[in-house]
Amino acid sequence: MTLALSRADDVPLATPALLNVTDLSVSYGRVPVVHDVSFAIPRGGSLALIGESGSGKSTIARSILRLLPRGTGRASGRVELDGAEVLGLAEARFRPFRGRRFGFVPQDPAHALNPVRTVGSQAHEAAALSGLADAGEQRRAVLDVFARVGLPDPRRVYDSYPHQLSGGMLQRVLIGLAVLPRPELLVADEPTSALDVTIQKRILDLLDELRRDLGIGLLLITHDLAIAAERTDEIVVLKDGRVQEAGPTREVFAAPTSPYTVQLQADAPALNPDRYRRDDGDRGVDAWIPDTASARIEVREVSKSYDGSARPAVSGVSFRIPAGTTHALVGESGSGKTTTVRLLLGLEDLDAGEVLIDGAAVTGRTAAELRGIRRHLQLVYQNPFTSLDPTWSVGRIVREPLDRYRVGTRAERAGKVAEALDAVGLSPHLARRRPDALSGGQRQRVAIARALVLEPDVIVLDEPTSALDVTVQAGVFDVLRRLQRERGLTYLFVSHDLALVRQIAGTVSVLKDGRVVEAGRVADVLSHPREEYTRALVDAIPSPYPRSPR
Amino acid sequence: GAASTAAPADAEPKTGGDLVFLIDSLGATWIPNNSSISSYQGQIWGNVTDKLVYVDAEGNLSPWIAESWDENADKTQFTLHVKPGVTFSDGTPLDAAAVVANIDIWAKGRPDEGINRIGLFPSANYQGAQAVDATTVTVSFSAPTLSFIPTLAYHGSILLSPETLALPAAQQADLTQDIGSGPFVVEKVAEGDSVVLKKRDDYDWGPEAVGHEGAAYLDTITYKQVAEPTLRTASVESGQAQVAYNASPQDLDALKQEGLTVETPRYLGFVNGYALNTSVAPFDDIKVRQAVQHGIDRDEILSTVYTSDWHAAESFFQSTVPEATDHTADFSYDAAEAASLLDEAGWVKGSDGVRTKDGKKLSLTLYPNPYLQASQSVDELVDQQLTALGFEVNLETYDVPTYSQKVIGNTTVPATEITRSFVDVGAVAGVLTSQKKGDEDWFRLGTSDATLNDLSTRIATATDREARAEVADELQGYVLDQAYFVPLTQIVQRVYVQAPEVSGVTYNGLAYAYYLNAWLNG
Amino acid sequence: MTAAPLLAQRSRTARVRGIRLSVPVGVLASFAVVAVVLAFSFAPALFTSQNPAQGVPADKLQAPSAAHLLGTDHLGRDLFTRIVYGAQSSVTSALVAVAIGVVIGGLIGLLAGFLGSWTDVVLARFVDVLLAIPAFLLAVVIVSSLGFQTINAAIATGVSAVAVFARVMRSEVLRVRSSVFVEAARLQGGSNLHVLFRHVLPNASRSLIPLAVLQFGLSILVIAGLAFLGYGDPPPASDWGLLISAGKDYPRAPWLVLWPALVTVATVLSINRISRWLRRTS
Amino acid sequence: MLRTYGRFALRRTGQAIVVVLLAYLFTFVVISILPGDPVTSTLRNPDNGFTEDDIARIVAYYGLDQPWWVQLGSSLGRFVVGDLGVSLRSNLPVSGLVLDALGSTLSLAAAALLVAVVLAVAIAYGTQFLPPRWGQGVLRSLPSLFLSVPNFVIGLLLIHVFAFGLGLFSMIDTETPWGTFFAAVALGIPVSAQLAEVLIASLDHESRQEYVAVARSRGLRSGALFLRHLVKPSALPTVTVLALIVGELLGGALITEAIFGRVGIGTLVESAVASQDLPVLQAVVSLAAVVFVVVNLLADLAYPLLDPRVAVGRSGRPVSVAPRDEPTTPLREEVSIV
Numbered sequence A: 001m002t003l004a005l006s007r008a009d010d011v012p013l014a015t016p017a018l019l020n021v022t023d024l025s026v027s028y029g030r031v032p033v034v035h036d037v038s039f040a041i042p043r044g045g046s047l048a049l050i051g052e053s054g055s056g057k058s059t060i061a062r063s064i065l066r067l068l069p070r071g072t073g074r075a076s077g078r079v080e081l082d083g084a085e086v087l088g089l090a091e092a093r094f095r096p097f098r099g100r101r102f103g104f105v106p107q108d109p110a111h112a113l114n115p116v117r118t119v120g121s122q123a124h125e126a127a128a129l130s131g132l133a134d135a136g137e138q139r140r141a142v143l144d145v146f147a148r149v150g151l152p153d154p155r156r157v158y159d160s161y162p163h164q165l166s167g168g169m170l171q172r173v174l175i176g177l178a179v180l181p182r183p184e185l186l187v188a189d190e191p192t193s194a195l196d197v198t199i200q201k202r203i204l205d206l207l208d209e210l211r212r213d214l215g216i217g218l219l220l221i222t223h224d225l226a227i228a229a230e231r232t233d234e235i236v237v238l239k240d241g242r243v244q245e246a247g248p249t250r251e252v253f254a255a256p257t258s259p260y261t262v263q264l265q266a267d268a269p270a271l272n273p274d275r276y277r278r279d280d281g282d283r284g285v286d287a288w289i290p291d292t293a294s295a296r297i298e299v300r301e302v303s304k305s306y307d308g309s310a311r312p313a314v315s316g317v318s319f320r321i322p323a324g325t326t327h328a329l330v331g332e333s334g335s336g337k338t339t340t341v342r343l344l345l346g347l348e349d350l351d352a353g354e355v356l357i358d359g360a361a362v363t364g365r366t367a368a369e370l371r372g373i374r375r376h377l378q379l380v381y382q383n384p385f386t387s388l389d390p391t392w393s394v395g396r397i398v399r400e401p402l403d404r405y406r407v408g409t410r411a412e413r414a415g416k417v418a419e420a421l422d423a424v425g426l427s428p429h430l431a432r433r434r435p436d437a438l439s440g441g442q443r444q445r446v447a448i449a450r451a452l453v454l455e456p457d458v459i460v461l462d463e464p465t466s467a468l469d470v471t472v473q474a475g476v477f478d479v480l481r482r483l484q485r486e487r488g489l490t491y492l493f494v495s496h497d498l499a500l501v502r503q504i505a506g507t508v509s510v511l512k513d514g515r516v517v518e519a520g521r522v523a524d525v526l527s528h529p530r531e532e533y534t535r536a537l538v539d540a541i542p543s544p545y546p547r548s549p550r
Numbered sequence B: 001g002a003a004s005t006a007a008p009a010d011a012e013p014k015t016g017g018d019l020v021f022l023i024d025s026l027g028a029t030w031i032p033n034n035s036s037i038s039s040y041q042g043q044i045w046g047n048v049t050d051k052l053v054y055v056d057a058e059g060n061l062s063p064w065i066a067e068s069w070d071e072n073a074d075k076t077q078f079t080l081h082v083k084p085g086v087t088f089s090d091g092t093p094l095d096a097a098a099v100v101a102n103i104d105i106w107a108k109g110r111p112d113e114g115i116n117r118i119g120l121f122p123s124a125n126y127q128g129a130q131a132v133d134a135t136t137v138t139v140s141f142s143a144p145t146l147s148f149i150p151t152l153a154y155h156g157s158i159l160l161s162p163e164t165l166a167l168p169a170a171q172q173a174d175l176t177q178d179i180g181s182g183p184f185v186v187e188k189v190a191e192g193d194s195v196v197l198k199k200r201d202d203y204d205w206g207p208e209a210v211g212h213e214g215a216a217y218l219d220t221i222t223y224k225q226v227a228e229p230t231l232r233t234a235s236v237e238s239g240q241a242q243v244a245y246n247a248s249p250q251d252l253d254a255l256k257q258e259g260l261t262v263e264t265p266r267y268l269g270f271v272n273g274y275a276l277n278t279s280v281a282p283f284d285d286i287k288v289r290q291a292v293q294h295g296i297d298r299d300e301i302l303s304t305v306y307t308s309d310w311h312a313a314e315s316f317f318q319s320t321v322p323e324a325t326d327h328t329a330d331f332s333y334d335a336a337e338a339a340s341l342l343d344e345a346g347w348v349k350g351s352d353g354v355r356t357k358d359g360k361k362l363s364l365t366l367y368p369n370p371y372l373q374a375s376q377s378v379d380e381l382v383d384q385q386l387t388a389l390g391f392e393v394n395l396e397t398y399d400v401p402t403y404s405q406k407v408i409g410n411t412t413v414p415a416t417e418i419t420r421s422f423v424d425v426g427a428v429a430g431v432l433t434s435q436k437k438g439d440e441d442w443f444r445l446g447t448s449d450a451t452l453n454d455l456s457t458r459i460a461t462a463t464d465r466e467a468r469a470e471v472a473d474e475l476q477g478y479v480l481d482q483a484y485f486v487p488l489t490q491i492v493q494r495v496y497v498q499a500p501e502v503s504g505v506t507y508n509g510l511a512y513a514y515y516l517n518a519w520l521n522g
Numbered sequence C: 001m002t003a004a005p006l007l008a009q010r011s012r013t014a015r016v017r018g019i020r021l022s023v024p025v026g027v028l029a030s031f032a033v034v035a036v037v038l039a040f041s042f043a044p045a046l047f048t049s050q051n052p053a054q055g056v057p058a059d060k061l062q063a064p065s066a067a068h069l070l071g072t073d074h075l076g077r078d079l080f081t082r083i084v085y086g087a088q089s090s091v092t093s094a095l096v097a098v099a100i101g102v103v104i105g106g107l108i109g110l111l112a113g114f115l116g117s118w119t120d121v122v123l124a125r126f127v128d129v130l131l132a133i134p135a136f137l138l139a140v141v142i143v144s145s146l147g148f149q150t151i152n153a154a155i156a157t158g159v160s161a162v163a164v165f166a167r168v169m170r171s172e173v174l175r176v177r178s179s180v181f182v183e184a185a186r187l188q189g190g191s192n193l194h195v196l197f198r199h200v201l202p203n204a205s206r207s208l209i210p211l212a213v214l215q216f217g218l219s220i221l222v223i224a225g226l227a228f229l230g231y232g233d234p235p236p237a238s239d240w241g242l243l244i245s246a247g248k249d250y251p252r253a254p255w256l257v258l259w260p261a262l263v264t265v266a267t268v269l270s271i272n273r274i275s276r277w278l279r280r281t282s
Numbered sequence D: 001m002l003r004t005y006g007r008f009a010l011r012r013t014g015q016a017i018v019v020v021l022l023a024y025l026f027t028f029v030v031i032s033i034l035p036g037d038p039v040t041s042t043l044r045n046p047d048n049g050f051t052e053d054d055i056a057r058i059v060a061y062y063g064l065d066q067p068w069w070v071q072l073g074s075s076l077g078r079f080v081v082g083d084l085g086v087s088l089r090s091n092l093p094v095s096g097l098v099l100d101a102l103g104s105t106l107s108l109a110a111a112a113l114l115v116a117v118v119l120a121v122a123i124a125y126g127t128q129f130l131p132p133r134w135g136q137g138v139l140r141s142l143p144s145l146f147l148s149v150p151n152f153v154i155g156l157l158l159i160h161v162f163a164f165g166l167g168l169f170s171m172i173d174t175e176t177p178w179g180t181f182f183a184a185v186a187l188g189i190p191v192s193a194q195l196a197e198v199l200i201a202s203l204d205h206e207s208r209q210e211y212v213a214v215a216r217s218r219g220l221r222s223g224a225l226f227l228r229h230l231v232k233p234s235a236l237p238t239v240t241v242l243a244l245i246v247g248e249l250l251g252g253a254l255i256t257e258a259i260f261g262r263v264g265i266g267t268l269v270e271s272a273v274a275s276q277d278l279p280v281l282q283a284v285v286s287l288a289a290v291v292f293v294v295v296n297l298l299a300d301l302a303y304p305l306l307d308p309r310v311a312v313g314r315s316g317r318p319v320s321v322a323p324r325d326e327p328t329t330p331l332r333e334e335v336s337i338v
């Protein structure tokens, strides 16, 4: 913070910073969450606020915009826009700043528009701020800005209700509405975290473009280090509401000074494509097994259509996974990844094709046989917040498969549970807690422990870390990698994060609209994508070295 | 006449005025035969219809529509002389033919069409009635029927136009179609809410005993249903109504202090008390029965539950019954006596205060009579008093339908609380034993008590009122001596709280308010 | 597509809750009131030495005084004693009502939600019928059929609450049944019964608890209403509703209505407060 | 859309009819559990002095001597063609009795609904915008208090203060505007509490939504914010609850009418219950079910039209088309009255 402060002091008085935040502290009720944060953004400049979930990023944004929850949230310190203090202004005097000088792009597009009013009717509120009184002119301005942010059919968007638009479209609408009155500063709170990588890239490009063309200052909030690195001039790293490090982005990345930043950088997959390749002889990542090797799992030409949707969710998907390797399924949202996994596990009925486990078909088995197969085939769900029964203790959750399959005596089961918890790096005293009392990373480890306890040979991981911070994510993958080495496990790993796939998978199938468009060794597919689609996916991986193409 | 009036003696009656009478309920159906004895609807029937005979508060009979009557020596044949010139409100004459039609339907009803007969009419002996000429009716019975003439004064025996009587039940149930000859006619009916009566200007045949000639003074009477007792009295207090029916006894003193009039006419009949069941323990033992008689402090009931308007029972009958005689000594309160009677009978007090004998507790269940408003409180107090004596008392309170299913006719109920009116003491014969079909056998003696059998027969077959009165005295003494019956208090089943301006109301022997002679002061 | 921010949001509220777990004063007071009422009903003799059914007739209708804290009724019985002893039947009957609602309604909802198909259709129609008849009317009809006693009023009240519990249970079961952890349990080799009793039931019944507490308060009122109309136990029973309805006949002794009414209001208010708190914390 | 909506409407209407018939049946079964019949028990009044013979003949007249299935069959047969039978108590046609009573009860219920809605909206608005903080807190605790007071206590209180104390209305003619107003207040207060709770909860919920903060970031004033953004989404769940509450009004009328001395469905029920008047009870219960079912049918049919987030699925069921985690999308099957 001292860094930022001194920088702000360096700025000549004639050109005051656009935004100047000094010693900002915020508390909710009696709980302080942000401590003495200071930074400044020059006119047309961009600054990234990064940090793990809960570090206080949104809280800072809301204090600047004076959108803290009434009653509980309290901010102190100074926030100056163009040299004018705004934190202490009466609401009536602050209102003119809203929209016209501060634009806001919220974190979560799905909840940022009134669900029972059309997009257009809400857009007029923004258009009115730009001084247009006539409804016709307002409408024209709205349609213009929708076109500007790359919405394909502005008229349709104008007439739609929010739920009729995709997340990417909503995010563009929100950006459009925020820039429509041409504010001086745009505060964008994780504008892309909810979106597919391909869309994410488009949105970030759009923001860059707007900033360039309209001279808007940008406060970009993100937890993704790579994005910050790629897109901003300056960076402030937060942890637990305190500034860990601040300065020009390039400098911070080149020589991080705080241990936290160092760790963040190490954990971000996009910044460390070779993290796991250092362990030599690791088949999971690198080995390419010839077609003749017997597959632990083979999926042949499986297809599935859900009732009522015209297009099959999965159609003719095939891949094979040799024992002890990691296969990745990638593709954008809705491309059929989860459906493929569910077909493999027999959670959905196949329309066509077959699934072979150790060369034997799964379909047509009795319930008892299926149960026997599943014993060796475990699934870790995408979302650790819903996959654990909230009324059960961790110990009981992990013990459940043992109880169900009647494995060993009571004492033996207790031993296995302890082992499994230990294997995922959870301390034994957590066994008595309920899931609510655990962090997301801990919960996902519990889910993994539950998958491990039966000592299966195959674990299917459906985006196991998409809900977690990078640091936590890195911890989970460390565990998975170690277990694979020790036990020779086979993984099927589902993700839309190509950077992560590059780190940990050996082979990959790229899905698009339910079909495999490309497959092969990760190194080959990602370095030399043959398909346009794959290339788009690869390009969307944020590059750690801004404005210096490799 | 028995006109009780609150107005100063010199007040002149005023014509005109509208009286609002607040009533708990307007009862069920308006089919005359089915509803005329209702404590609620009886109020209205009494003002829109006439009867052949009038009975005053002391039980004296006097002529009304029957100007006079003759009876033969063995009381099986009666001749009624109908007052000429009486008409129903639709203009048809109330003549001998109309009287015959009415007596017939009282006696027989049309049960297959849903029309009851009149319950207390001596139907069993009824042979028929004939119109001898336009004003003379003869009625014959197969056995001596001393109770016939009093029954004509009974609240069930209301005279209606023969056209009304011929209507099917569903139409009779519509009060506006029921045509009477009384001082008021039905003006408007709001089902379940109110009934408005309007005075009949050409009315001129009120009972001689009431001492009023010509039409009524009041223009209208509105019977309005207000279920909450406190709201009824409060409405009279605040001047929104003139009469509140059935106030809580507890309130009466305070109401009087506020200047309201409280009328507590008693009807003719049995006193309030328990008919004990001699066929079940512990009342198969005369000592226990007597202990209950002496163990109940009637003064405490009167002072706690009631007010000075209530009277202690002096006998088995209300003291307004002409045949009633004073037998207070047989059942006076004496806790020590009661206790020693129980000791003698072998009931020993245990550590919990409850007496036992042969391992069985001296327990008793009381069923408050849902037809008597204060019955609940009285039984609660009796519960306290008998508990002190070593009884274990339970109270079971039921609503009317449940009560009639579970208590009435149930031969295991140890003590049945009686509230029962009659206009002729001959009715008593029907409740004592089981000698005849239809007898109620209150004490569950069957025909085992020869003395009672004899007394009951003599009452039933009497042909001479004087002689019958002596039998009645003997009967009262015997029943109380045997402690078959435990009298509590005389019944005031109908309480009227009136605004001070209401004057000249008449209460007949059944304690209904008759407004022919009533007017509003000021 | 919105999983990530959603989750961030959820974890935040969890964290927020962690901070707020301290019990508000109002809730503590409510627990105190309920505790006193429960103590009344389990050990009435601790609070009063007088007899609820036996009074001194000479002392009838006395205003509150040192001898009779809350005054006496028309038979000279101590009102405080009657309220204390009345707690038992008021509380037990409300408990009976809630138990019927929870058990029958819960079972119907559980079966309808878990078994689905025609079981669901049949049970849903049955519940619709119960729901379509106004609860109080339904209670009156049932109590008139069972007979006018407090226990029957309690049963009737319980039956009229069945529909609410059944609906909530059913939708909870549907929610839980389709949840990921239930599927996970199946993958772990759990049978139908295991899933039903170990996962679905405990989770679905969690939201039934605040509802049951709320219904407890409501039942006290409904049973009081039935007693008021004369459909409950008669005196000398001293259910609160009965005390109010008997007391209203003595307008010159307003304390006879005031105190039982206040006790009822305080109890129900406390129960509602607790229910609200439970709903917020669970 | 139109086809599926038609199927949805048809399905819901069919269900509604089935529910009404079942309600009729249900009442019959419940009342018939009781041994004995009302006619016998009235005739048994000892003052009447009837013999068992007399009683048997009268009972036969009412058809009460028939086995229950015969009675059920004939009454159901009549019900289907709209004949409600004859009251056992008053011997008058049930349809006439019910129609007479209905007017008064409907006006009472309508007035009570109005009172409840006005009160609830006032309370809910106050909890969001009343300037002193403690005032908001007080308003927040009002619904809970309203829900804790037995409604007969409220009724008695109003009568003693306004009828006898201030003389605003009389107990003789209770159908005057003031009389109806105070009865409506007594009936409406508990209902307003439920409405207010839902309204406050959804206002609280909505105002915590991100879109409200975002709208505020566009510089909207509080008033505009409330009108444009909060009213409609909070009103939707409230409408649903409102429809469910209609039944409550009919049930509550029972006590309110008894206390205020009004004649209506409530008093009709009370007397019918006291005399086990099965035909009347059946008619009233079915009527209540019809009212409830029709109101809720309308609410159901309207919902997919009102809320853009709810559409009718191909199966003819309303489905939420909003993101799954959207808690403000109350599919009617999930809404419960508490």
Ligand SMILES: Nc1ncnc2c1ncn2[C@@H]1O[C@H](COP(=O)(O)OP(=O)(O)OP(=O)(O)O)[C@@H](O)[C@H]1O
Pocket (backbone or CB within 6 Å): A028, A029, A033, A051, A052, A053, A054, A055, A056, A057, A058, A059, A060, A069, A072, A107, A223, C008, C009, C012, C013, C015, C016
């Ligand atoms: N309305 C609130 N009331 C109380 N505490 C809150 C509130 N909102 C956030 N917090 C707490 O404040 C801290 C900072 O939260 P904030 O939303 O600013 O984090 P963030 O960095 O934006 O996280 P994320 O990456 O998950 O969006 C967290 O501990 C959070 O639990």
Ligand SMILES: Nc1ncnc2c1ncn2[C@@H]1O[C@H](COP(=O)(O)OP(=O)(O)OP(=O)(O)O)[C@@H](O)[C@H]1O
Pocket (backbone or CB within 6 Å): A306, A307, A309, A313, A331, A332, A333, A334, A335, A336, A337, A338, A339, A340, A496, C001
């Ligand atoms: N239960 C279902 N019923 C109908 N359609 C479904 C269902 N589940 C998925 N789909 C559809 O099938 C297609 C593939 O969905 P799937 O969940 O497999 O995608 P995904 O690649 O896992 O996406 P994401 O990255 O968002 O998890 C999508 O179009 C989806 O809308």
Ligand SMILES: [Mg+2]
Pocket (backbone or CB within 6 Å): A057, A058, A059, A107, A189
């Ligand atoms: Mg945030």
Ligand SMILES: [Mg+2]
Pocket (backbone or CB within 6 Å): A337, A338, A339, A382
């Ligand atoms: Mg998926």
